[in-house]
Amino acid sequence: MTPKSAYHHGDLRAQLIAAVRELVETHGPDGFSVAEAARRAGVSSAAPYKHFKDRHEILRGVVSEAMDRLRIAMEDGAAAHPIASLEAIAAVGQAYVDFARTEPGVFRLVFSLTEGHENAPDLLAKGANCFGVVVHAVARRLDLRPDDPDVQRRAYMLWSFVHGHSFLTIDMKHKVASAEIDDWSYLMTISRAILAAA
Amino acid sequence: MTPKSAYHHGDLRAQLIAAVRELVETHGPDGFSVAEAARRAGVSSAAPYKHFKDRHEILRGVVSEAMDRLRIAMEDGAAAHPIASLEAIAAVGQAYVDFARTEPGVFRLVFSLTEGHENAPDLLAKGANCFGVVVHAVARRLDLRPDDPDVQRRAYMLWSFVHGHSFLTIDMKHKVASAEIDDWSYLMTISRAILAAA
DNA sequence: AATACATGTGAGGGTTGTTAACTTTACCGC
DNA sequence: GCGGTAAAGTTAACAACCCTCACATGTATT
The missing domain is CATH 1.10.10 (Arc Repressor Mutant, subunit A)
Known part of the structure; x- marks a missing residue:
């Protein structure tokens, strides 16, 4: 040491x-x-x-560590609100967006490992765990099992959404989309809409 | 020549x-x-x-050309459906996703120009034009002016969504999110939900 | 035809990724 | 304590890359 x-x-x-x-x-x-x-x-x-072994392996190390932190942040976000509440779901998204805003470089890196990183089962697993946090929150809200296809579908929708917003938000720090956006009300709106959608 | x-x-x-x-x-x-x-x-x-001047400038050239193609694809998508229809909106999203699927490398590149590309007003403008296609479609649907804040907000939601789905879809080509996803019904569902949301 | 300009070449400096051969240190059974 | 092994550093070297320079070669203008 x-x-x-x-x-x-x-x-x-x-x-x-x-x-x-x-x-x-x-x-x-x-x-x-x-x-x-x-x-x-x-x-x-x-x-x-x-x-x-590689420069790639170093990057994978960084990503691995970052994904751990991201998952923990998401879990903490959910835990800060009543179980099965809409807020718990929105908070998971908020944690995701916050991470992207706080460490945009690392956030980008996490999602740009494509070449030389084909076989990285541990990273894939960690990604799945992050998704699992969303799934879990949605399942609680809908009072269904996590492996229910409907839960999976809605969780994926939420994730797409939050993921896209995170990227857009760090890409155009200098506003392309007219005005500033209030993340929280935004996330609440979306969560509600997706849980209600057909 | x-x-x-x-x-x-x-x-x-x-x-x-x-x-x-x-x-x-x-x-x-x-x-x-x-x-x-x-x-x-x-x-x-x-x-x-x-x-x-730079290797960066070459990349910017590639991105510029790609954004032109993307915008045209989005416009064509919308034009293939009745004006003000929900399908026209979904088709814009479909074009976006198709682009990402067809040229994932270039698609990634478009959204990874961060360092050395700070001042690229033409690229920012082209990005805004792409967003403009979404805004336009939404405005038609809601029968409002494109600069209406509500239109902008919903267009941005749609965009986040489609953007996120595009990225996730090329990232996990080998399915993390349980099952395959039918883009079109997915996009229709989302478009409907977002246009209906509070 | 002469000259100016745009667009090519070749050589070279500085940085990087990676390997190879060697050295230093920590540790483990005696 | 002692010797051997493996882990974890070092220097040296190579090829590839980005980019700049001085120069060569076409094209266009007048």
Whole structure:
């Protein structure tokens, strides 16, 4: 743990991930280089390859960690409201949007891993878990089982919606869509509409 | 036009954009290099810089062209159905989703230009035009003016929705959300719900 | 025909991703 | 304590890439 020796400073993997997260956040998903990350961690540019096979694997590490945080935020959002309430559903969406607003770079990264990341079952699983939070909230609200097709359909609708809004909101920080949008009332409206739709 | 001389082959700019589009589509938004594009166009690796300042500027060229095609597809979608019909609105969304499915790489690229592209007023304008198609369709349906705040709000909701669905659909080609989804009935349901919502 | 300009080439500097061979440290059974 | 093994660093090197420079070659203007 404690970097006694300067060699083997004991915590490189985590420090690299942190450095990359910062780089991605400030310079965008492409403005990252393993060389710069190594520099920031105070090691040689070859050191990272003792912990990661690829630059891709480092990115996957960042994404994995980010998805954990996202899921927790969503769960916390739901937990802050009465079970089966509409608010609980909207709060899950709010957590999602908040995450995108707070860390747009990382948020983008999470959804841009396409090449070189084909086989990443753990990431797929974590994605499914995030979706699961939505499903769970919807199931509670409708008093149905989570695997009910209707629940799945509505949850997916909600997710599309929140996902799209999140992306649009960070893309056009300088307003394209006329006015500012009040997330909460927006999310409540949508949640209501989707739960009521045929 | 006709490359008489081998030098000055007269059409390099367009050919580069085409080459990059292909590269982005097959190797993903990151798997593109100016060098490779030049190679495919049959010119030296320095030639592109006579037409584009940056690698970023080439990408912007690809995006610009793609947004034109997207807008046209959306307009055509709407035009294929009776004015003011719900189908016309859904068809705009369908065109959007189809574009994403057909050219996922380019679609991603369009929405990942963040760094080095801060000042691109033409792209912002084209984005606004695409949104304008949705707004127009909604305004027709509700028999209101396009600049009516309610129209803008509902159009934005629809857009978020379709945008999110498009992304999710190309991200998880291998189904995370349980079953396959029938785009058209999905889009009709959503359009109806959003136009009816409070 | 002479000149100006646009558009190509080639060489080269600086950065990156990644590997290979080597060195240093931590740890484990004796 | 002691020696061996594996983990985790290092330097050196290569190819690829972005981009700039000085120069070459066509095209267009006058």
